[in-house]
Each structure stands twice: as C-alpha cells, then as structure tokens.
Amino acid sequence: MAAGVWGLRPHRAPAEWLPAPPAPRQQDGVRLKRSATQATRLCISLPAEPIFEKGLLGLLVLAGVIGIGYGFSCLVDLVQNWALVNASIGRMIN
Numbered sequence: 001m002a003a004g005v006w007g008l009r010p011h012r013a014p015a016e017w018l019p020a021p022p023a024p025r026q027q028d029g030v031r032l033k034r035s036a037t038q039a040t041r042l043c044i045s046l047p048a049e050p051i052f053e054k055g056l057l058g059l060l061v062l063a064g065v066i067g068i069g070y071g072f073s074c075l076v077d078l079v080q081n082w083a084l085v086n087a088s089i090g091r092m093i094n
Helices: 036-040 051-080 082-093
Strands: none
Touching: 051 082
C-alpha cells in the first residue's frame, strides 16, 4: 500500500465510459434542419453587461497594460546597465 497522503484515499474503481450517442443520419433527399442564424453566427449572444462591470473590466485592462509597460521599462534599464550589474556580481563572487 502506498505511503503518505495517497495511502489515506479510499480505493476507487476505474471510471467507466459510456458509449457515444449515435450521430443523426441523413435520409435520402431530406436535409437536416438547421436554423439560418445558427450557421452564420460566430459568437454567442450574452445578456447585457452592466456599466459597472464594463468599467471594472476597463480598469483591469488598463492595469495590465501599465504592468506590461513597467516590466518592459525595467527590462530596458537592466539591459542598459548589464555591464555594471555583471561587474558588481563578479566582484561580490570574488
């Protein structure tokens, strides 16, 4: 028996998969019914979002853009001063 946390779990039988339902068959000369909107729509219509939720989503997007910009700025500063950083690490090691 396994030790640790996994030994405390009760024994379970393996999962049994159910068979897939049969696909609808097309009869001779009869087309399957599909609505015109179902074939042309690419996205699902969602219920109207409140203004408050849109505002919070906008703030979240703005915070993400600011965070990415700040990270890029720090990366540029690090690359510009890489020789100094590398020399100071070398002095600390020696």
